Amino acid sequence: MFPPRFYTPEARSWHTAPQTPWDLPPETAYHALVRRVLPGNPIRLFDGAGREWEGVVVAVGRRTVTVDALQPVTPLPEPPTPRVLATALLPAERLDWVVQKGTELGMTHWVPLVTARSQVGFDAARAEKKRRHWQQVAANACAQCGRATVPEILPVTPLTAFAERLAEWVTPPITWFWLQPGATSVAKRAPPMGGVVLLVGPEGGWHPEEERYFAQHEAVALGLAPWVLRAETAAVAALAQTAVWWSQ
CATH class of the missing domain: 3.40.1280.10 (SPOUT methyltransferase, trefoil knot domain)
Known part of the structure; x- marks a missing residue:
């Protein structure tokens, strides 16, 4: 069973210049809050281009979610041809x-x-x-x-x-x-x-x-x-x- 997963295309830029802890982009934070994530919960982010990370929620505000300890995980396989x-x-x-x-x-x-x-x-x-x-x-x-x-x-x-x-x-x-x-x-x-x-x-x-x-x-x-x-x-x-x- 996966932790909650969220599509976060902004993670592509985070990947090139990692920041920890990281405040999730507003749209991702909104969806995470709808899912009622709490500090200490594991969370996964994927960028839509084949990369995925798992981390932990460290803070939750009215409109913000902060994550830390993001580490790459191996994504599920994709079709080898179009x-x-x-x-x-x-x-x-x-x-x-x-x-x-x-x-x-x-x-x-x-x-x-x-x-x-x-x-x-x-x-x-x-x-x-x-x-x-x-x-x-x-x-x-x-x-x-x-x-x-x-x-x-x-x-x-x-x-x-x-x-x-x-x-x-x-x-x-x-x-x-x-x-x-x-x-x-x-x-x-x-x-x-x-x-x-x-x-x-x-x-x-x-x-x-x-x-x-x-x-x-x-x-x-x-x-x-x-x-x-x-x-x-x-x-x-x-x-x-x-x-x-x-x-x-």
């Missing part, structure tokens, strides 16, 4: 759930996609605000599940521009898999070399032009079950089932 989840836009609460569960299941990048049959529109004016919100959802999920590396939440991207943008985000080799009911299942496929992209369409399915786009990029159709899954269920099931490739 695991990119790209999902068609869905209603907001369902996308939050996808980001949360995807983080728990080891995705390294998440891309919200604009597809021909996306269920919701894309508001460009609010795009960055939504991206920051999803990034915080991922950070909160890391605090709960024990990961020290927060997945990267990438901008809303039209599927037609996905290949070009993907080359900016991850290093090849990487194999694309697009989810399609009735296609060959994970259990019958050999683990791919390098990273994977899992493309999850809207509940209206992929448009024929999008399927041709996948063919142009040598994407592989992947089946999860003999029946049709909701989009958010398919996203989580795909990550869970392909985790066996990572374990191998």
Whole structure:
């Protein structure tokens, strides 16, 4: 059982110039106070980039928390290669759930996609605000599940521009898999070399032009079950089932 864990990106600068004792940044202190930490309690901080420390609370004020004796700890292992989840836009609460569960299941990048049959529109004016919100959802999920590396939440991207943008985000080799009911299942496929992209369409399915786009990029159709899954269920099931490739 972990001590209470808190996402603290400011720990990156603390790491380069350690101070002891250290007053936690205001946002981290707020969350620690909500968790009712007390002097003498152990506490863990992670910076979201793969580093983690454990220390002890030495003082608690109305709005401040001071820690001391911070020592590095070995973080839990991360996937050895990129695991990119790209999902068609869905209603907001369902996308939050996808980001949360995807983080728990080891995705390294998440891309919200604009597809021909996306269920919701894309508001460009609010795009960055939504991206920051999803990034915080991922950070909160890391605090709960024990990961020290927060997945990267990438901008809303039209599927037609996905290949070009993907080359900016991850290093090849990487194999694309697009989810399609009735296609060959994970259990019958050999683990791919390098990273994977899992493309999850809207509940209206992929448009024929999008399927041709996948063919142009040598994407592989992947089946999860003999029946049709909701989009958010398919996203989580795909990550869970392909985790066996990572374990191998």
